[in-house]
Amino acid sequence: MKTLGQILLAIISIAYPLVWYYGRGHGVFYWLAAAMCFLWLVRAAVGKTRSQRSIALVLAVFFAAVIFFRRPDSMYWYPVAISLLLLAVFVASLFSGQSAIERLARLQQPDLPPEGVAYTRKVTQIWCGFFVFNAAAAALLAASDQHDWWAVYTGIVSYILMGALLGGEWVYRKTVLKI
Structure with missing residues (x-):
């Protein structure tokens, strides 16, 4: 799961700008933000160092806030x-x-x-x-x-x-x- 999560996070992060841009009017907002939040939470849970876990948690909170505030x-x-x-x-x-x-x-x-x-x-x-x-x-x-x-x-x-x-x-x- 750890390696699969890292691979998924890398692929989605690389594709993120174009997925968001082309899908923004087609209901992509919630599933993309939720997927990014989930993957960053996984990264926070399995990070090797404290700084890796902290950065991942900050990014997960960013996406959680985006969803919560509907922005x-x-x-x-x-x-x-x-x-x-x-x-x-x-x-x-x-x-x-x-x-x-x-x-x-x-x-x-x-x-x-x-x-x-x-x-x-x-x-x-x-x-x-x-x-x-x-x-x-x-x-x-x-x-x-x-x-x-x-x-x-x-x-x-x-x-x-x-x-x-x-x-x-x-x-x-x-x-x-x-x-």
Whole structure:
């Protein structure tokens, strides 16, 4: 159930902007908000760390509030919340022993040299900048009722930008840094 719940949450979260945009006039509001609330509650119950459980609980409460207060327009703010939560995690990691990207790098290379640690810190900072931009773009589109552009940005463009950042960093690391 744990793995199935994580897979479902990932798929629904990725598809969320387009499912919400195209289904918003067809009764999608309650079932999508309820599904997201349920999946985040499952994630809160099985999270490995306290911070994972806390973040999942915050998102479950967000969807519960959306349903309780019957505010379908609040659904546009989910991508903003995700970007801000990821920003908080990445910023917090800059003040802990290891940055978020360093933790990921150490999964492949446990004995990361000091220059690798410095590099992963810079990459974490770049991701922080991306999350600020992403949250601001999604918030601006949601606040200005540009729902068509919101769907395009949050459902397509932001994923392309994330892929470009991931791919660009990988190419840079492999071709320029040769690590």
